[in-house]
Amino acid sequence: MTRIVLENVSHRYAQAQADTLTGVNMEVPAGQAHALLGSSGSGKTTLLNVLSGLEAPSGGRVLFDGRDVSRIPPRSRNVSQVFQFPVLYESLTVVENLEFPLKVRRVPGPERRRRAVAIAERLSVADLLGAKPAALSLFEKQLVAIGRALVRPEISVVLLDEPLTAVEPATKWQLRRVLKSVQAELGATMIYVTHDQTEALTFAESISVLHEGGILQTGSAETLFNRPSHEHVAHFIGSPGMNLLRGEITDGAYRIAGQAVAPASGLAAGPCTVGFRPEWAVAVRRAGNPQAHGLPARVTALRLLGTRHGQPVGVVTAQLGGAQISLRQVLDVEPGEEVLVQIQGERVIGFRDGWRLSTGAGPSGRGASYPSA
Amino acid sequence: MLPVVLVVAFSAVIPLMTVVNYSLQDIFDPETPLFVGFEWYRETLRDPRFMAALVRQLGFSAAVLAIEVPLGILIARSLPREGRLAPVFLVVIAVPLLIPWNVVGTIWQIFARPDIGLLGASIAKLGLEFNYTSSVVDAWITLLLMDVWHWTSLVALLVYAGLASIQAPYYQAAELDGASRWQVFRYVELPRLRSVLVIAVLLRLMDSFMIYTEPFVLTGGGPGNATTFLSQHLTIMAVGQFDLGPAAAFSVLYFLLIVLMCWLFYSSVMREDEQ
Secondary structure, eight states: OOOOEEEEEOHHHOTTTSSSEEEEEEEOOOTTTEEEEOOOOOOOHHHHHHHTSSSOEEEEEEEEETTTTSSSGGGGGGGEEEESSSSOTSOOOOHHHHHHHHHHTTOHHHHHHHHHHHHHHTTGGGGGTTTOOOGSSSHHHHHHHHHHOOOOOOOEEEEEEEETSSOOOOHHHHHHHHHHHHHHHHHEEEEEEEHHHHHHHHHOSEEEEEEETTTEEEOHHHHHSOOOOOHHHHHHSSTTTOEEEEEEETTTEEEEEEEEEEOOOTTTOOEEEEEEOOOGGGEEHHHHHHHOSSSEEEEEEEEEEETTEEEEEEEEEEEEEEEEEEOOOOOOOOOOOOOEEEEOOOOOOOEEEOOOOOEEEESSSTOOSSOOO | HHHHHHHHIIIIIOOOHHHHHHHEEEEETTTTTEETTTTTHHHHHHHHHHHHHHHHHHHHHHHHHHHHHHHHHHHHHHHHHSHHHHHHHHHHHHHHHHHHHHHHHHHHHTTTTTOOOHHHHHHHTTOOOTTTTOOOHHHHHHHHHHHHHHHHHHHHHEEEEEETTSHHHHHHHHHHHHHHHHHHIIIIIHHHHHHHHHHHHHHHHHHHOOOOHHHHHHTTOOOOTTTTHHHHHIIIIIIIIHHHHHHHHHHHHHHHHHHHHHHHHHHHHHHHHHH
């Protein structure tokens, strides 16, 4: 398995007005399960095509184990890909499909058969070896497609382009589990592209968030969740995402509507965006609670998610000043009620021009390609 | 429903039944038919000229399919799939399909003439003997060239449409596998082209089997009867000799023959699908 590095990769399609990828820097150590998270139009597919060699980048380099492969065609890169729908050879049986990448490389028959059967057994499709794709379910077909991607021993990296898209919802979690266990067992470098954060956060050790052709941040799920370096990451990750409110830094504190909510020592004064996750704040009812402090707001809706210790918990949506916020808490307030929002000050994150404000080093997360704030 | 039934009955069913009726009668004139049962059928099947025409017809259809299907596939694969020139190419290759069939015959009649035709004169300049009015081989060659020129585009366009329906990931996966051009054709394209090719072959089989205008204009069935196919033989009998009984029997046999061939081809393809 191979270490993949993208060095300042940019790409513009032939007739396009603007770059689809703008100076992407990314590093995936050998054997890592890496996810590329981004919404439609963020450049995910282009990045995949640059990695697989189907597109040669307009600028920058692609390095496999330190070797520049930017201009090397796909067939010589030893890359395999799993697509959004199962891509199999319809006229061949399952075992012939699995053997095909080996057959093309003139691997002798018995060895081909051995590897094909081994990967089929690993993916629990060994009893389908003699069947044609038309007889298989979507789930089984995608398993065979994954098998085809893993059957060659000299594979550098496996690329996955939203592989759960076509599979029936009931079997998505099964396929996810198979992918994760196979990745861990074979130590395969896998790059998983998706717009679904749950898929990314559950599959990958390291996630790169892609936005408008650039990587905003790379890090573990925990890092992206607790220390997002850009507003887009903060809002995209989490369900619901981070609340981002207009505020300012004055006299060494973050203020929303004039009220101090968190310390901001060492940061330049001025307008900024104040961010806090729904999990880091709570709304308490105002009525009958004269001692309570916090930002005044009004509850607009409740969404029940379950119970904890017998109490209903869920998402409270409230109107704070001109903005709508979400809070994850025990549902002990009612829609229409006046509440006070209490924020855990030490977890608040400030953003200016989209980027996180911090004392000392600039935006963290390796691979960030934007200038530090 | 009734208007449709009436129209179909009037234009198809009643004429067909009339032909079947005639095939069982000896028609001296429209007022005096004589029932003769299957005699015309027996006579037709024993007629050496009918058999000769049938053999020529089968040979022609087989040759036409053997050339036009692979050539059509080849052309379709060479056409650009996208870009501004793609529609231009499609229109250019479609042009032969738009020419009236008798004009096709006339074009080739002149084109292949050894005195003033571009093709014929060029061949003569090379020192080769070429005369499609006197040589059987030359007549057949000209006939086949004409048909290929006329109809290959149909196969090419159908196959082109079939190829356009193959989504990019199939080609990308084959590229990542390292498949050769031939392997891409055999494992990605050909399986998807099956249904399109069945239609193309059926159309060419039926159309080539009833071909009339072009060979009639080009060679008139000659030299001798070297290029007289079934349709022309039938027309001579029915219109020229006004022998309605045997002509009707011939028609019915002709019709059944085409239906039989198409059914055999189609069901063998369907049986393959089920496996």
